[in-house]
Amino acid sequence: xxxxxxxxxxxxxxxxxxxxxxxxxxxxxxxxxxxxxxxxxxxxxxxxxxxxxxxxxxxxxxxxxxxxxxxxxxxxxxxxxxxxxxxxxxxxxxxxxxxxxxxxxxxxxxxxxxxxxxxxxxxxxxxxxxxxxx
Numbered sequence: 001x002x003x004x005x006x007x008x009x010x011x012x013x014x015x016x017x018x019x020x021x022x023x024x025x026x027x028x029x030x031x032x033x034x035x036x037x038x039x040x041x042x043x044x045x046x047x048x049x050x051x052x053x054x055x056x057x058x059x060x061x062x063x064x065x066x067x068x069x070x071x072x073x074x075x076x077x078x079x080x081x082x083x084x085x086x087x088x089x090x091x092x093x094x095x096x097x098x099x100x101x102x103x104x105x106x107x108x109x110x111x112x113x114x115x116x117x118x119x120x121x122x123x124x125x126x127x128x129x130x131x132x133x134x
Contacts, residue, residue, distance in 0.1 A: 004037060004053060011035065011055070034058040059086060063101035064108075071098065 004011060038061065040052035063069065066080040075098055076091040088094035 011037070036061055059097060060101075062086060063097060064104060069098070069101075 034057075035055045036058045037053050038056050039050035040054070041050075043049040043051050062080045062084065063078070066084075068081055070079040070082065071077065071094070074091040075094040076088050078086045078088075078094060078098060080086065086094075088097075
């Protein structure tokens with residue numbers, strides 16, 4: 001984890017991973033290799049420490065875990081949680097990525113609801129069994 005703090009340059013995009021496109025600056029170059037840092041757990045001592053930090057591809061994580069996604073008319077821009085903007089050189093790519101994310105989010109919600117329903121049924125059955133034993 002401390003590797004990211006002591007060597008932040010490893011998080012920077014390589015110039016080979018970027019493309020020159022009109023409308024994009026060198027400060028914010030277009031690339032399909034942008035990454036984010038995520039952490040698995042928080043260790044709380046006198047100071048909080050993020051543990052088990054990982055680099056992950058930015059776009060899938062943003063599309064799957066953002067609370068809200070907003071777009072412009074042609075879906076060349078997606079705004080994640082009203083603060084982070086993702087811009088696409090080709091709006092069709094943005095549309096395809098958003099469609100896949102929506103499908104995955106729906107499937108994930110179905111699976112989560114199924115798991116919660118099964119857990120609820122198990123708890124209910126355990127309570128019935130305990131009541132019958134008494």
